[in-house]
Amino acid sequence: MSASAVHSLWTTAATAAEPISKIDSPKIEYGQLSPTLIVVGAAIIGVLVEAFVPRKHRYYAQLFVSVVALTAAFAAVVALAQGGYGTTKARIAAMGAIAVDGPALFLQGTILLAALVGLFTFAERRLDPEVHGNRVDSFAAQAASVPGSDSEQAAVKAGFTTTEVFPLLLFAVAGMLVFPSANDLLTLFIALEVFSLPLYLLCALARRKRLMSQEAAVKYFLLGAFASAFTLFGIALLYGYAGSVSYGTIAQVVDGTVQNVNPALADTMGNDALLLVGAAMIVMGLLFKVGAVPFHMWTPDVYQGAPTPVTGFMAAATKVAAFGALLRLLYVVLPGLRWDWRPVMWGVAIVTMLGGAIVAITQTDIKRLLAYSSIAHAGFILAGVIATTPDGVSSVLFYLAAYSFVTIGAFAVVTLVRDAGGEATHLSKWAGLGRRSPLVAAVFAVFLLAFAGIPLTSGFAGKFAVFKAAAEGGAAPLVVVGVISSAIAAFFYIRVIVLMFFSEPRPEGPTVAVPSPLTMTAIAVGVAVTLVLGVAPQYFLDLANQAGVFVR
Amino acid sequence: MENLIALLIAAPLLGAAVLLVGGRRLDAVGHWIGTLLSSVSFVFGVILFSDLLSRDAEDRTLTQHLFSWIPVGGFQADVAFRLDQLSMTFVLLITGVGSLIHLYSVGYMEHDERRRRFFGYLNLFLAAMLLLVLADNYLLLYVGWEGVGLASYLLIGFWQHKPSAATAAKKAFLVNRVGDIGLSIAIMLMFTTFGTFAFGPLLGAEGEPGIAGDASEGRLTAIALMLLLAACGKSAQVPLQSWLGDAMEGPTPVSALIHAATMVTAGVYLIVRSAAIFNGAPDAQLVVTVVGAVTLLFGAIVGCAKDDIKKALAGSTMSQIGYMVLAAGLGPIGYVFAIMHLVTHGFFKAGLFLGAGSVMHGMNDEVDMRKYGGLRKYMPITFVTFGLGYLAIIGFPGLSGFFSKDKIIEAAFAKGGTEGWILGGCALLGAAITAYYMTRVMLMTFFGEKRWQPDAEGHEPHPHESPRSMTIPMIVLAFGSVFAGGFFSIGDRFLHWLEPVTGHSHGDSPVSALTVTLATMVVLVVGVAIAYAQYGRRPVPIVAPRGSLLTRAARRDLFQDDFNHVVLVRGGEHLTRSLVYVDHTLVDGVVNGTAASVGGLSGRLRRVQNGFARSYAVSMFGGAAVLIAATLLMRAV
């Protein structure tokens, strides 16, 4: 680069630096951010509770705070939606950092409900037998204590419980709320970290099988950090390309409506390499979160190792948030790049659908099985994402809503089936469950059928919606692949049903714990949503349709 | 009057229903109910007959339309009946002989605890047979056609505890089914060719010709050949004759009624009824005559070698029907005589079978003629009636068989040309052989020394005359066998009676009727003489001698069954067995194979998930690289 260019760079930089001096004070629309703010606030309160409330009251205090917060936040979301922020008054708030529009509100609502249901499973304390007269939940008595050590014994004896999980949950939720509504890459990244870090911790907190739990946490953490590093670098490159991290600006630059401000950059950054590489890296980070092949490999291990309530919450909410962000990124920032990323996403979707379904066939652990099924589902959702039509958006929204409740419900059922070593997650132990406790088996069968996409369950409606969108978006081959992998997937869902109903129960088989109303509610809600969305989905489809438009 | 036609069928049908549904409580009276209803049907027949006679020859066709059966688009099948001279003849034969045999069975089946059901089946048969001859369209005829098949199946297998009987019954039904293919295809052809398969429009009624003639000769030939196939099945003509011999497993009255007098002649009825079609297809007619000729020799030869009296008679039935088919194949020259021989044959063959039954009745159901001998002393009535039947069948001058068979032979020559000579020759030869084997039967059964011995349990059979209920029918039939032929032929009564339906033409015979008659006489004498030389002069060995190759072949039905067994049965078994294998391994295997391979793939892909975080990272890194590369590539292309 010539000296003059360098010179010009300096000078232009100087001139460009002018306006920086007069920054006007930021303007924050608290009302429109209220859902997030409520949750964050509650989380902080939670921390304070940990600090100041005596141990024996903490559980109830935390539970109370969290429930109230989540409910209030959901109410706020509904209020905003009622206020038309989802449709007509959709806008960008907080100095362009946060978008308040249909998809954001819909997804926030979904996440909040999922979190609420998940919270119930977190708070469940009837499944494990009482130790030393204390009710215990699925979380380690004292995370810091070494498994099997005296300190652990002491902690258990003292009846400690890790009530920190509640604030952690809330923080994670807060991050998830921001994630899909982030309107610049920085916010995106921060949200990503905000909801990832608590999840890393939650994974490590299992009461039983702690080694596996810690291992899961380590894997999740390292790989997650690795992925977010990629994301960050991608962000850097995009910033380099557009000179801004705001979605709107980047989009305009991509479309070429705004010429790159200075010619000096123009001749270095003239090519779109930065854009493409950057975009690819960000997308990769998001695909990691949704667990798409080949970025899925953490999923089975983490799902298996993490405490089951956490798994359920994570599987449901993370997917919702991540897909929300992915949608916004692809539809708002990179629509101009459609012809570049669509084929690539095709490939990802196909390998994800097939990979998830095929590998799941030979799984022997119910949690890993569900993990792989979640991978396959990620593939189906991707098919909807690829449609790049308003229908595509709404179908994905609907699918996410349907899927998250089925997932939480399914994992909640998994927490019920226990033997001496805690949850009996090995499939062989599930043999003949239908004979021992038909109701639980029947409920689980309903969830499995929903996963398999049998008509009259929400799974079918969702699958139909995304496939329809995909087909209309001209991705018929994807639909065919999707159908094939559904067939493969059906095989292992059926296998579990066969196992539960038609095969011999083991004499030393697991017992089915009688849960408290908390888990019951969680499961009941799951079943209800599954059936309602299966039989009469129209209302929710309308909702998703109204919410199908992004604000730019 | 028309409405009686339905009753004709209804009576025995009612009988069948009552007897079969009625259950044990009817055991006591069942047989009388059956007999009564069949004779009621006979009475109706007579009434209708007199009615027909009262009309003039041209409008002797009554039709009765009951209801529309299968109306689908252009496909219109009705349940309707047509009674003309042809069907009238059959009605009388069936109900008449049928009633007699009912009567006979009362005695014959006396000791069978399932007698009620036997009569039920007999009535069922009558109903089906009447439906067959009275139907006004081919589809309804098909119903009767299979109905008689069913009845014959039930009756042949009546003694189901005998595996041989069950097998024979099944065989009969199956072989008939093969024939039925012909009938159904023929009906389809008619439908596609003419858009109808009803007699009226097709074959013509009240004088004006039907549309049968309008079709191309090729089509007509096809239809005719299919009908012939059907006829072969039902009338045990080569190549579908194999079932008749085994059918003798059934009780003797059954053999008399179904497998001698009536059902087996249905094929002849079919051909004569379809005259309008056959007339339009000379090639087909030639085939018919050939089949007839071959069968008449085949049956006769088989009949010569059998020691089982019923099997011998069965062979003769086969060959007599061969005559009829031959005649029917000759076209207008022969139709009338075919039917005439059919009727006379109905009389004497039924008589012969009843006689045979009577003999078995007296001999503890022994059927091997080599264990008979000199029975004339013990059962005189049987001897006389049987003897008259014998004379009739060999064509002894003045008796029924003489007239009818003679006419057929004449007609065969009258066909003209070389085939005329060949057919006539066959017919003559047949007559000779007939004389031979019937004489053989006669001699082995009623003459010579008594050859029966105590059976396994040491029961010495005490040959005795049968009860009256059995002898009376035999006597009546004997009358028929003696006088029917003469009665028909004097003044060509039968010819004039039937002509309006079948039409008739005198072929120009190369040889005068007289010559033919003389020739017949000569061969007759020769046949009888040879038989007498073999069985009359020297005693009959109790154990059959090995005999010449021809004899052995004839004993085995000229290896025809062996052929069926090897080719059809064995081959079929192998085919099905291999197909079962294919279905299990191949068709099913493909599916299971795919499932297995997917499973295997899954197992292999699983390995990738090796639990090492770093390898996961590698896959992520690689994935990212691919992602980036792909994106750039997309832009490049």
Added chain:
Amino acid sequence: MNPVNYLYLAALLFTIGATGVLIRRNAIVVFMCIELMLNACNLAFVTFSRMHGNLDGQIIAFFTMVVAAAEVVVGLAIIVSLFRSRHSASVDDASLMKL
């Protein structure tokens, strides 16, 4: 000197970090490599910020540092607990769950 070179440096550092993640066993070291990658990103941000002549990049760099710090907290907590229960910080030892 040409700011583009800083980008090359950033890319280099990032790659080094990534490679480290892939080849090193010790969890701590792996984690350090990730930190290195994050800092490579920072460098990139700052450079771009300079090129574009706006401050966004530099601000983001600060955010990144905070985030990195947070990650250190969480990460070390997890790794330490793992180390205490296994007496090994090797990521390869932690492979109970597979297939």
Added chain:
Amino acid sequence: MSFPLLTATAALPAIGAVLTAAVPAARRNAAKSLALVFSLATLALAIVVLVRFDPDGGRYQLTESHSWIADFGVRYELGVDGIGVALVVLTALLIPFIILAGWHDADPLETGDASLSSYAAGRWRPTQGFFALILAVEAMVIISFEATDVFVFYIFFEAMLIPMYFLIGGFGDRAHEHGEEAASTQRSYAAVKFLLYNLVGGLIMLAAVIGLYVVAGNFSLTEIAEARANGTLDMATNTERWLFLGFFFAFAVKAPLWPLHTWLPNAMGESTTPVAVLITAVVDKVGTFAMLRFCLQLFPEASKWATPAILVLAVISIIYGALLAVGQRDIKRLVAYASISHFGFIILGIFAMTSQGQSGATLYMVNHGISTAALMLVAGFLISRRGSRLIADYGGVQKVAPVLAGTFLIGGLATLSLPGLAPFVSEFLVLVGTFERYPAIGIVATFGIVLAALYTLVLYQRTMTGPVKPEVSAMPDLRARELLVVAPLIVLLIFLGVYPKPVTDIVDPAVKQTLSDVHKKDPQPEVEAAK
């Protein structure tokens, strides 16, 4: 808005299913009676439908239409044409018999030997569940006969699988040569096979359904067919063909058509006889029915394009099924293969594209339902007496149980379509209808009737005739309940054989409509053509 008659016909059994399932285990007989009552009520309703239906009226009658999932262009649309009515009535008619025949099939077994755990296979048999599931299936089958909205049809076409799956896998036939363990493994294998085959078929159809939506924008059969007819909706040739294949595949699996048939013998062999009847006589009819209604109406051109191939497959089914039936050692599998052969006839008739063929096919569905029910149920009574499905284990039954043997024979004769019994009419119509247009195929198919005679008579001979086997010597004859099940079916067989006009009158107009949809006319007879 008038009373939703069609909905009621489907809703009634559904309600019955729920109530029956709700009956406490102790009152199992109450559950049975309840189920029976509901099935009879459904039959009554079906007859009302039959009466209210006017053969010469509009194409779809008693229609109902409500918006359901507007977003997918789905409306809850019901309506019946002649074909639909016939099959609805058939279904409603057979279910009571099935329930009655299965009266004791789901009773919990008093444990024979203590060695087996109380959970052991077959012992876990919630009686009321059995009958509830049957009613559920009835509801779904009926509504899929009535649906005039493709999506609605598809949903119940698929959902049907689940109750069927539990009926097969949960209440299988315990008669097994290798004992109960083998029976239970065999059973779940059969259940899974059934489910997977049909699920795969269904999913492929799903793709086609979605494709149809993309092309047509809604699922209303009437609207689409109309649009196709007046050219406002034209599909690209290839699109139509792919969609057709998608639909046809699913139906061919259900029907089942060679070579997709292998699930049927397993399913029928391992399930209890009433369920086997349910499968072949009722559920499978949905497949053939759907070919007639959906394949032909939605994709006339593609149907014509595919006809030759399909006809060939159908003929293969006919011969192949019959030959395999001959080769079977197991009574129920034999009947299953016989059914495969019969379904070949039905499909043949449908795609012969002649009024005889299609009327015959429809009639065939009805008659086959009745005849198979008769034969299979009697076979079931036989098996339940001896506890074995192997033909070789029987012999001489007619001597000890003449009535059983007699009914069995009549069922068999119906299966070999003896003239005078109902199946003959339909079979002959199918043959004629095929022969009119494809003589060669018609002739080949005709050989099926010989093979039918072969396997039926062999079965009868081996089981019923011959010397009495010691094991069967003490076999009781049909009981009153069993006779109550069989007798009406036999009467029906004879009646429809002698006087099928009532059915043909209802079916004919619908068939003519369908033919006009595919723009086909019956060929003219040669002679008239000449004139």
